Amino acid sequence: MLEVRWHGRAQQGVVTAAKVLGETCLRSGKYVQAFPEFGPERMGAPVKAYNRVSDEPIKMHCSVANPKYVLIADPTLIGMSLAGGMETSGGVTEGTPEDAVFIVNTPKSPAEMRTALELDGKSAKVFTVDASQISIDKIGRHIPNTPMLGALAKATDMVTLEDLIDDFKVNYAKKYSEAVINGNVEAMKSGYESISEG
Amino acid sequence: MAIENAKEAQVGLTGNSAVALAMKQVNPDVCPAYPITPSTAIIETFSSYVADGEVDTELITVESEHSAMSAGIGAAAAGARVMTATSAQGLALMWEMLYIASGMRLPIVMTNVNRALAAPINIHCDHSDSMGARDSGWIQLYSETVQESYDNVLMAVRIAEKVKLPVMVCLDGFITSHAIENMETINDADVQEFVGEYEPETSLLKESELPATYGAMSLPDSYMVFKKQQSEAMSGAKKVVEEVSAEFAQKFGREYGLLDSYELDDADVAIVIFNSATGTTRVAVDELRKEGHKVGVLRIRLFRPLPHAEIAEALKGLKAVACLDRVDSFNDFGGPLFNEVRSSIYDLEERPKVISRIYGLGGRDYKVSDARSVFEELLGIVETGTVKEITKYITI
Numbered sequence: 001m002l003e004v005r006w007h008g009r010a011q012q013g014v015v016t017a018a019k020v021l022g023e024t025c026l027r028s029g030k031y032v033q034a035f036p037e038f039g040p041e042r043m044g045a046p047v048k049a050y051n052r053v054s055d056e057p058i059k060m061h062c063s064v065a066n067p068k069y070v071l072i073a074d075p076t077l078i079g080m081s082l083a084g085g086m087e088t089s090g091g092v093t094e095g096t097p098e099d100a101v102f103i104v105n106t107p108k109s110p111a112e113m114r115t116a117l118e119l120d121g122k123s124a125k126v127f128t129v130d131a132s133q134i135s136i137d138k139i140g141r142h143i144p145n146t147p148m149l150g151a152l153a154k155a156t157d158m159v160t161l162e163d164l165i166d167d168f169k170v171n172y173a174k175k176y177s178e179a180v181i182n183g184n185v186e187a188m189k190s191g192y193e194s195i196s197e198g
Numbered sequence: 199m200a201i202e203n204a205k206e207a208q209v210g211l212t213g214n215s216a217v218a219l220a221m222k223q224v225n226p227d228v229c230p231a232y233p234i235t236p237s238t239a240i241i242e243t244f245s246s247y248v249a250d251g252e253v254d255t256e257l258i259t260v261e262s263e264h265s266a267m268s269a270g271i272g273a274a275a276a277g278a279r280v281m282t283a284t285s286a287q288g289l290a291l292m293w294e295m296l297y298i299a300s301g302m303r304l305p306i307v308m309t310n311v312n313r314a315l316a317a318p319i320n321i322h323c324d325h326s327d328s329m330g331a332r333d334s335g336w337i338q339l340y341s342e343t344v345q346e347s348y349d350n351v352l353m354a355v356r357i358a359e360k361v362k363l364p365v366m367v368c369l370d371g372f373i374t375s376h377a378i379e380n381m382e383t384i385n386d387a388d389v390q391e392f393v394g395e396y397e398p399e400t401s402l403l404k405e406s407e408l409p410a411t412y413g414a415m416s417l418p419d420s421y422m423v424f425k426k427q428q429s430e431a432m433s434g435a436k437k438v439v440e441e442v443s444a445e446f447a448q449k450f451g452r453e454y455g456l457l458d459s460y461e462l463d464d465a466d467v468a469i470v471i472f473n474s475a476t477g478t479t480r481v482a483v484d485e486l487r488k489e490g491h492k493v494g495v496l497r498i499r500l501f502r503p504l505p506h507a508e509i510a511e512a513l514k515g516l517k518a519v520a521c522l523d524r525v526d527s528f529n530d531f532g533g534p535l536f537n538e539v540r541s542s543i544y545d546l547e548e549r550p551k552v553i554s555r556i557y558g559l560g561g562r563d564y565k566v567s568d569a570r571s572v573f574e575e576l577l578g579i580v581e582t583g584t585v586k587e588i589t590k591y592i593t594i
Contacts, residue, residue, distance in 0.1 A: 038321075
């Protein structure tokens with residue numbers, strides 16, 4: 001079973017990102033969970049979201065404690081001991097295995113983020129993508145979730161960019177206008193193309 | 199291939215979306231609503247079905263949950279099929295009307311998305327809300343997954359109308375209500391065929407040789423007779439839940455009992471529990487079984503009426519049992535599940551030791567390791583023959 005943790009702040013779209021990721025994996029025949037963990041309910045408050053993906057039905061209903069993939073939509077959460085907004089929530093690296101993959105939304109380099117994450121000399125992979133700028137360019141708003149999904153498709157073999165785009169177009173055609181759908185698809189592609197590893 | 203077909207039919211829905219979809223497919227006559235976290239999305243989604251003309255339901259937006267239940271009672275007494283949803287403080291505010299709904303024998307179906315009661319304010323999952331309403335005369339069904347939440351809402355309509363008592367379908371706030379899981383939906387026509395047309399025997403509006411009065415004054419010469427009938431109806435509900443669940447299984451392939459036993463047959467120790475935490479406990483059972491320990495889980499699906507004989511039968515032969523309550527009765531003697539399970543097994547010739555563990559209040563996470571700790575404690579009780587602490591808070 002593969003487990004994913006998303007860190008962000010309310011209104012950055014991490015709950016929706018986990019939802020899109022879960023739906024995409026479900027469409028490819030997997031068993032999935034996608035669920036949020038809300039702290040204080042206010043704009044800008046730290047929010048976590050989780051995915052579980054498995055070939056077997058998933059029984060457990062607890063938080064994800066040992067995520068292999070960690071996506072950080074807001075780099076200001078790095079170094080915070082309350083990165084989920086609650087005393088028990090821990091930091092962004094909490095519980096991650098040695099072969100974890102971190103994807104951080106930042107214009108900075110992966111090397112700088114590796115240091116910020118206190119992962120120097122560790123085997124975890126660190127990727128960066130300027131998802132904020134991409135979302136402003138492509139969607140016209142600061143919602144870094146879809147570029148980060150694109151980046152995840154490039155950094156891991158969890159999903160393909162094509163499946164993500166396909167799912168997004170099918171599931172959100174009713175909810176969003178064509179312009180918004182196209183902007184997000186472009187943002188996913190751009191996130192996929194502009195990710196850096198270090 | 200059957201498995202592939204089954205997978206193709208799967209969709210990813212949150213518990214709230216699944217309940218809203220079930221309500222849409224039932225197409226109730228009236229839905230009085232006052233949304234509250236974490237059940238808000240049920241009403242939000244359902245109201246979009248109303249706005250889009252996908253249901254014929256009269257959605258009544260009221261000014262409080264007390265009014266929501268009052269409007270539901272009025273509509274149900276007039277012969278309407280009524281459904282609504284609430285949580286926590288909302289259910290607490292309905293308290294007076296819950297008793298009126300059940301006392302008038304009105305088959306209202308309400309989803310309660312379990313959430314902690316203030317104070318302190320907390321929007322997260324625990325069972326304080328529905329456990330506070332456990333003696334209000336409502337049938338209570340508890341749901342482990344998104345799939346079961348959907349299925350229970352559909353079955354609840356049939357159960358309520360057959361027994362002539364209201365049914366509360368409970369699912370865990372956020373953990374189930376806001377989590378997307380794989381599930382299978384039933385098509386609209388099959389749902390309609392399963393729930394059928396609602397034709398109340400009596401109602402305020404029904405022309406009959408026996409016109410009905412609802413909520414009349416009842417003095418000491420008659421009140422107790424009403425209550426005895428209500429009590430008998432509740433006792434009889436057990437059989438109806440079994441029958442409706444069996445018909446559901448036959449039609450749609452998913453089986454539900456009053457209880458849900460997992461690895462209990464040869465178990466020495468077991469956890470008894472409700473809702474989503476059952477799944478997490480199952481994982482601990484799988485792990486401990488691999489290590490050679492005879493452990494199991496008993497999930498309570500129907501809590502009102504209490505399947506006491508079935509609980510005794512399920513726990514017969516075990517040596518130690520922990521009842522995990524996601525609520526405190528503040529009585530210095532454990533939660534409601536503990537007290538009722540302990541009482542249910544009293545007449546067994548050889549009783550297991552029974553302990554109470556309070557867990558997960560206000561959304562506190564209950565992990566596989568927490569379930570393992572309880573099992574290890576139970577195995578210790580079997581080994582030493584002594585219980586050190588009958589009641590205790592865990593996950594703290």
